[in-house]
Every structure is written in structure tokens, then in C-alpha cells.
Amino acid sequence: MNLTPYQAAKSYVLHSANELDVKFIRLWFTDILGTLKGFAITIDELEEVLDRGATIDGSSIAGFARSDESDMIAMPDPTTWQLLPWRPRENAVARMFCDILRPDGTPFDGDPRNVLRRNIQRASDKGYSFYVGPELEYFYLEDSDSVVPVDQGGYFDQTSAGAGPDLRRETVLSLEELGIPVAHSHHEVAPGQHEIDLRHQNALAMADTIITYRVVVKEIASQHGVYASFMPRPMNGENGSGMHCHLSLAKGEQNAFFDEDDALHLSSEGRGFLVGLIRHSPEITAVTNQWVNSYKRLVPGTEAPAFSVWTGGNWGDLVRVPPYQGRAEAVRIEYRAPDSACNPYLAFSVMLAAGMKGMEEGYDLGEPVTTDFGGMSPLERVEAGI
Template identity: 30%
Template sequence: MVNTVDIKKLCEEKNIRMIDFKMTDLDGRWRHITIPVERFNDDIFVYGIGFDGSNYGYAAVEKSDMVFIPDPSTAVVDPFTEVPTLTMCGDVCVIGKENTPFDQYPRNVALRAMDYMKAEDIADDMLIGPEFEFHLFDNVSYMVEQNKTAFTVDTRQAAWNSGKESADNAGYQVPGKGGYHIAAPHDVAYSLRSKMCMYMEDWGVDVKYHHHEVGGSGQMEIEVELGNMVDMADKTMIIKYIIKNAAVQDGRTATFMPKPIYKEAGNGMHVHMLLMKDGEPIFYDENGYSGLSKTAHYFIGGLLKHVASLCAFTNPSTNSFKRLVPGYEAPVTIGYATSNRSAVIRIPAYAKSPSSKRFELRNPDATANPYYAYAAILMAGLDGIKNQIDPEAHGWGPYDCNLYDLPEEEKAKIQSLPKTLDEALDALEADHDYLTAGGVFPEKLIEIWLKRKREECLEISQIPHPVEFQKYYDL
């Protein structure tokens, strides 16, 4: 167990001058506060560091002042600071006679979801493995003014630069949708991704592999090994921080936007998952469909029953739904199958052993607050197990065919994911009892989430789009 003595010893060894504390806001961004190492003492782990929670987007409490309690076990030297800095994550509490965990704080929601699963005696642990897709660009610019709305992104590897007459054009552009596993010299970010992975390993994140993704205009992917759900939410924050800062360090820029490039593959965050009980996996049955147990099927049933409302947390941006369209290996239908990337739940055929038998949810993307998204996924699955929701009995598959290629009359019979964030928010408003079970998601959190996201949708819907000028200016 890491304690204050260990932290002070580490500071001496690494010549640390600053200690940084990272907190997660409602949207899933890190915010931070930093103190000189001389101000660090034991009281910080008891009384915490005060801050105004209303500025982080949380619903108001009797007093907006909260305290951040750092977790010393998360201490690591930040590789991106000029001044040697030790950084820590932790939890947020409400100030009172005794500090109590703030029920809306993302990490506390994820911890309660795990506690609920254990209290219901369903499983002891949830293991997940997210896939991180992102784009790397050489530069980006955007503006939203009354008289001008525009964005521009560029990367030298994009096909649109093949005709560029300049000394630095070597002619190794990547065709649209032609980037999957492409090698150097086309893969201009190969060394940078390796560097990102080394930063991750140093920070305690176990990397599975990295590669260039389908999108020819700078789409990349890094996959990590399976880990505990709450720990993986922590690591999701770390991974996004590393990728973005390593890109800037290299003179580039990274984005996890689901659909930054028109007519190119979008960025998902597919989530692989399995449950463990008494040290044994409970999703495996050699006689079940695709090697999955009844418990796994019920978990899938819960996910599919609630997937429309889940999208409000797993796909919480208007841009998310520009990715969830046919033709780009992104799911659009509510169903499950083996080795089928057109279904929202895919069972990897290569995962055959009991310890690796799992499935992936393919609709999430990394605009999600990982703590809320992973907790919501778990709560939907637990609801499926508790109520024995059989996905096959509900007509959700298995669909062992390409759902994009079905005749239109057959497609019409299959339920679809929400097509907009507004639709997902409507679903969440109507269907969230599974989230509030056991007090895991506070009703107040869902209320503020709905209000905040509806305001985003309204704001964006009122901004004229360049394509509207193309379509309607001359009418």
C-alpha cells in the first residue's frame, strides 16, 4: 500500500518539484490543480483539497465546495511537464462533519456499480478491454462566427495531398478507407504510436498492440489488455491524456471525435467484456452459442434491451451519430452475432478459451465519460441477468450475416440504434430505472445529464451548416 512516506521518497528520487492532482469533470475531461512539493503533507489524504464543483458541471449541492481526496496508489511522474511533476488521481467528497463520497462524481458511480454487482451476488469482477481509435492530424483549425462557420484538418498522408507540389511530398498518400494495417512509409505515425505505447506501459497501462486503422486520413488504433472496470476507466483517462499530449509533443494533434472526416471510417471505442466470480469466468459454456453461457446471453439481452438509452452515455455527442451509419464497419442495428461487425454486439471467434471468452459492444466512442459509460454498460447487463432477458427470444439475433446487405423489407424488421443524440436522450428519459437500481446512478445526475445534453443539441441544431448553403442558398 502506497503511503505518504513512499510518495515523499519518490519525490526525492525523481527530484519532484510539483505535485499535480487530476479530477474528472461531468463531461469526462481531466481538470487539475498543482501544489509545490513543499506544501505536500499527510493532511491532504485526510482533508483533501477544496474546489468549486459547480464549475465542473455537477448539479448543485447545499454547498458547492467539495474536496478532492487523492489516491496515493495512482502516483506517477507526468512525462509531459517541463518541471518535474508527480501526478495523482482520486475521488471527490462533499464537505460535512465527515466527508462523504459525492454521488455524482464519475469514479464514485463506477465504484457503486461494482459494489451493486457484488451485493447481488452475480459476480466479483467485471473485466473490460476498450479499443481506442483516433485520428492524428498535422494541423486543425475551426471557427463558429455569425458570418463564418468552418473547419479544416490536414495530414500529409491523406489522399487529398497526392497532387501537392512541394518538396516534402514523397508520394506515399493513403487512399480513403485504405489504411488498415498499412506499413511504413505510408504509416507516418508508426514511431509516434510506439512512443505513446511506451508512455502507457510506464504509467501502468498494459498495451496489447497498435496499428494504423482503416481511415486513410490519419486513423490509428491502440488496444489494451483486459482489466478491472474501474481501473480501466482510470486508464481510459490516462490513455487519452497520453495520446493527445504525445501528439502535441511530436508537432501533431490527436482527436477522438467519432467522425472528423466525411466519407471516412469513424472512431469507435469498442468495449470487450466478461464477468468473473470466485476467480472463474462465468461467460463461458462450450455447448452454448459461440461458446457463451446462459449468463452471458442474459447480459447481452440486458445490453440490447437498454442500448438506445445506453447511447446517451456511450455516445454522448451529436458527432457520435455521424459515425453510426452503414458502410463504415460501425453498427446501426440492435442485434448480436459472431464475427459480425455490422451487429452492435460482436462475439470474437478467435476468443475460444474459458478465460478469454467474451463479447464486445461496438457502438461506444471515446467522447463518453468512461466512468459513466462503463458503469451504465454493467448496469444494463446486470439487469439482463436478473430478469433473464434472452436476446434470441426477443428477436435480436444471432445475426450471422452482413446486416448492411439485407433486403430493405428485412432491414425494416430489425430494430435500429438511435440516429441522433436527441433520440438517445429521449430513450434515457423513458428508460433509466436499470441505472438507478441500488442507488448507482443518482436521479439528479440523470436529470442534469439530460438537461446539459439537450442544451448542446439545441445549440448545434441552430447553427447554419456549410452544406445548407450548398443545398439551399440559390432557392
């Protein structure tokens, strides 16, 4: 019998749950702010919930619904099934992400996961697939009531005393157990600040991955009596934590952003996407930097973008095109404003929508900024068009 992809995934989940002694399944989704929500079911309920979903009160979830239209359905996505590696193997615990549906089974427009699906589909209708590779930064602090870092290391330090490097190593191992591909990890600029970079994936899978990543980082830290914070800038006088996003579009098997004849090896589609990000950066920033604390990070002199400009190399600019390294598939655009505390589903949605708008409208990109605009006066920046 030929199974549909959903039926095949469901069959795998039921078989895997039995083989791995899974007794509890956590069903995850996010509110509009990207805060993880969820509930647990037992193994006895799994098959029915996979078939029909589970009813939730949408009026109690930020950004979902009013009390007079509160009934909603959390429908598990069986393709997101994973065992949680930090839980005991006996009576194991697994998780799946959910799509939020209305009682009639139609997708709920306000579900962040559905918002991203819609934008991905619009790009797909034009022949494009959207990929994201994020650099996620965060802090290890002694506890949740202070901003005392667990180490005094600096950028790329390998000899910093404290728990940070060991926590990061254990986190990477847990991520890989979850099937999350890690590119590399290192100590960041500020004391107690660390970064784990993820290999690029399609945008929906990556948004799920980021939510999982934040849980894993916090869980591993908590097990060792340490508090992990994704706050954009918890300490004055130190760099904040960003989520620099490396973006690319594929058309079939080809990188749509690559042009070997361009000075930056960036195609007309790539240039259109880039200028869309610049032109619509105010709207994007409202989503990718949603907290008051987010704007304490976006200041000059901290390698965080403070102005809507682009460059071929400067790490302090809003958008940069990383230097070409001889591989067509590696050509990409880096958008540096987002922080690690955003809602990744909505962040990827607005970046994709803005980039596609730039491609469609043919905005003028202009030349990259090559001057030190961070040291300019406000009047000089206005005169330079920044």
C-alpha cells in the same frame, strides 16, 4: 505496525515523491462529460492534501453542483500515483486521480468515478468483478484548425509515409512507462487514423487509464507539432473512431461468461449480460455516444453499429461474441458502439448496469443475426425485428 492499504499507498507516495525529485503533483478528475479537470500542488502540500483533500468549487464544474452548494473536496487516490514521463526528470511532475467528496467527507453522487465505484460494488455484492479491454481509435491531424491527416495510410499499413507510426510508437513507450499495459497498436482504416489497444483491467483502473491515455496521445502529438483528435468522425467519407469495449465478468478466479458446452462457449450469465446490452442500448448510447458528431459515425457501411443486433462474428454489429480461441479466460462480449470521446466512468457504469439487469431479469436473447441487414430497406428491417 500493520498499515491499511490506504496508509501503505500514502507512505509509498511520500517516499516516491522524495526519491524521484517530484516538485509538482497534478490532481485529476473529470466532469460529467469526461473532460479532464485538475490542479497542481507543490511537494510541500502533498502530505496535507493526502490527509484532508483540497477544496474545489463544484459549481464551476459541468454536472457537479449549484453555486449555493459549491464547496467540494478533491481527495487524491494514492493508488493512482504515477510520474508523468514526458515531463523533465529534474523537478519532476506526478499525477493522481481524485475522488470528489462533499464537505462532510461523504462521496459526491455526481462524481463519475464514484458512479462507477457504486456499480462495481453492486456487481461485487453478487460475487462478480467487471473487466474491460478497450480498442481506442483516434486521428493525427496537421493542426487543430483542419482535418488534414498526417499520413495516407490504410488498415494495418506498415509503410505509410508521415509522422503517424512514429508518434504511435512513442506514445506506446510512454504508456508503458506509466505502467499501462498495451496489447498492440496499428494503423486504422482511414488516413491518419490509428489505434492502440489496452490489455484488460478492472473497470475503475481502466477508466483512469483511458483518461491518461487521451492525455498521453495528445501530449506526444503536440510535442511534434501534430494535433491528435478523439472526435468520433472528423472527416466525411471516412470511418470514424470508436472505443470497442471487450467486457467480461469474473467470479472468483473463473470467467463467468465461459461455458464449454455452449455453441458460442457463452454461459447463461454471458447471454443474460449480452441481452441486457441489446435491450438497454438506447439508454447506453445516450452516455457512450454523447456528442452530436457521435451519430455521424454510427451509420451503415463503416464497421460501426447502426442497429441493435448481435452476432457471433460480424464487425458491423452492436454486440458480437468474438470466436472462441481455446482459452476459457478469453471468452468475452464486445460492445462496439462507444466512441473514444465518451466519459469512460459513466460508459462502463451503464454497460455494467445494463448487463447485470439482463442477467437478473432473464430477458430472451433470441438468435444472432446472420443476414446482411445493412442492405435492407427500413420496412425489411422492421419485418425482421431489427
